[in-house]
Amino acid sequence: MRLKEIQLNSKELRDYIDLVGYEKDQTLSDLREATKSLGDASIMQIGSSQGKLIEIICRLGKFSKCIEIGVFTGYSSICIAKGMVDHGKLYAIDPSEQYTKIARDFWKKAGVDNKIELILNKGNEALDNLLGEGQKEEYDLVFIDADKANYIDYYEKSMVLIKPGGLVIIDNTVWKGKVLDHSDQSESTSTIRKLNDIIASDERVRHCMLTMYDGMTICQKK
Template identity: 40%
Template sequence: MSTRTLGLDTNLYEYLLSVSLREPEILAQLRQETAQHPMGRMQIAPEQGQFMALLVKLLGAKKTLEVGVFTGYSSLVVALALPPEGKIVACDHSEEFTAIARRYWQQAGVADKIELHMAPALETLDRLLAAGEAATFDFAFIDADKSNYDHYYERSLQLVRPGGLIAIDNVLWSGRVADPQVQDNRTTKIRAFNEKLLQDQRVTLSLVPIGDGLTLALKN
């Protein structure tokens, strides 16, 4: 995991932020608080958040899905990019992490846009499908346990509409996916997932080397 784009030295990374990052103060505050958390490395990079907000606006998204909330940076950045009637269905099971998220959603005035489901994400996704919500989402962001990435992807692919976009985080996994000596379970799962998506003709694919690697899968 990485809280900044891989492969850039410090000077170049700081320059990138200095000429491109337009981070609202509420997001900066959340990012700074999360950096002090023992699990702060799970935070997405600010430039990735801004990129996701741009994608949401390009799509004209009104209904989005998030699998894995953590302290709420990604959901907050998406909520701020959505129109007033926009909605996020967010999946997480940690009361500790999402308590921080809820506090910032309230401060930013977007809590009414975010419907948080506190349950294992697969259960929530299956309930959405059973409730007839297939092909009703414009955008989905997956950033949760890597062992279930394929399951989250398959359900998200059903839930997003044709022309909708799925974004999947951590697909470069701090570079470990490219090291054949690394064979732990999470790394091998991400490798297999990346290889599957390369062959998946149901989507138009791009892996963007921003943050810790962000795969974009546009549903055909």
């Protein structure tokens, strides 16, 4: 196989990354297993190497105040909380009682429940509340991984909430390659494509789009 023909999302490569690509964590493996019981919805969970990267970033930056939009069963929130300083607080936003019940159980098992405050609400309303409380430029990180149609609103509100030097990390920015298919004008794909264009010319940030998993863009506020 010539090098350029290697499939970057082949099963073989995913298996290899699972073997050698990140440090294993029993609670996170148990959570991935438990989430499978939700059937098709389980694909919403972030990838393991993605989670590890986010954890390392939070540890490197000594992050103490973070927001997550889109908790699901808690995988990414555990990664963020693990990387944050001991007294750190992650405000984890999701309107689903069903999903976040599982997250709460696993936050305890992972020993990070003291670092996470669940906000059982829709992303826009929750961010508006934080903005209304005057929390501008207070946060080190906002991780966006929720309903795609609101991604641009989440990005703009996050830009106000994070400190200069802080990060907005957006999941699914490659959206299974659909951003390249201009015949796909569905709301989710169009919104992600438009957000990618906004970020590309946004002078407020330095940014880098990673092709890991379903694509993840890291934006650092200048």
